[in-house]
Amino acid sequence: MPKISKKQKISKLEKNQEYDDRFAYKSIKMSSGLGVVFYILSLLLNTEIITIIIYQNIFFKIIDIIVRVIVILLFFLFTIISLGNYKDLIGKPLDWKDILLLLGFSLIQTILNLLVFLFTFMGLFLILFYFYLVQER
């Protein structure tokens, strides 16, 4: 069996590292782009600049609340993925301060509607719980 020289090993490791970095950078770009999209959608919907409902009945109200909550949760999800990868690339772990700041940013978006606030709060809790479960220990 041919032996792999130390140089070749280092070169392979470097290549793998480069590939990982490239992948992480691509993921940062994509998820931050999606974060921006959901930030704009949230700005339009949660400030009530535009409303998606035409008829005021309970069915449309529920749809309106669900859409607003989903937009905020997706904003949080993509931003936290992007920030996590970014911090990873610069060699610092994502700490509680960052997570709390993002949580705050997501919850402030709901201040005009109590129901949106409650459902977003629950959704954020579930996302964080999911991240807690899947993280490496």
Next chain:
Amino acid sequence: MNRRTYKKITWILIINLSISFILFSLNVSSLVEEIDVKFGESPIIDGQVDSYIKEWENANKIQVNLVDLPVKLWVLQNDENLYISLQFDLLLKYHSSNEFMALLISNSSSENPENFIDAKIIQFNNISNNEFEYLDYHIDNKGFSNDTFNNGRGAASLNEITSIYEFSIPIGPNNKINESEDVLLDYEANYAFNITYGEFASYPQGIKKSEIFLININSPPTKQKNLTNIALFIILITFFAILGILYGFYLYKIYRLKDIIDKSRH
């Protein structure tokens, strides 16, 4: 379990079921759709909905059925008036030349026929020429009678197959009305409205379809509430602006990150 106890339990069950049934029936009999009125800019009562000036934009818009006729019901109020718009699509051949839309108003939330003492009617005289008149009637034992003074306004039009009826009815304690002829629609109260469609100018004989709804009239929003809403909106916009700036800075750092990675590699 002895026979006596069994009998007792059976009786208790029968009584319970009867009470539940009575309560359920009472509930079913008052299953009338309740509509909350929203505040907004007063629309022009001309039988047209002008979307350019955002007429009726803030109205509570619901779809109702007058028996088999689907009708769009829009309800809006300001400090002085309650505005109701009724719109429906009907092929020309099914329109009657003298059709009318009327709002029979109860003096309370009661749906008993004797409580409906006021009638606001938009009566077409010739629908093909869009000729109509607004009538204000009161209803008593003798039937429908003309009011001495017309309270409120109304207008209608037929555009192709769409009929639009618009009513404006004064509300609030400052509204000077003849209480024997009109219902005083007060704030923070709900009133039964019988929305009625008819085919010829005779009341109540001309009535073809009708449906009762409860309309909740709200008090004018206090300035305090308005200020709170404005403050919250400003806070939210400021927050979004700050978040936007931070996000922009973050995107710039991502852009710079590529250079840092490339430099560290070389």
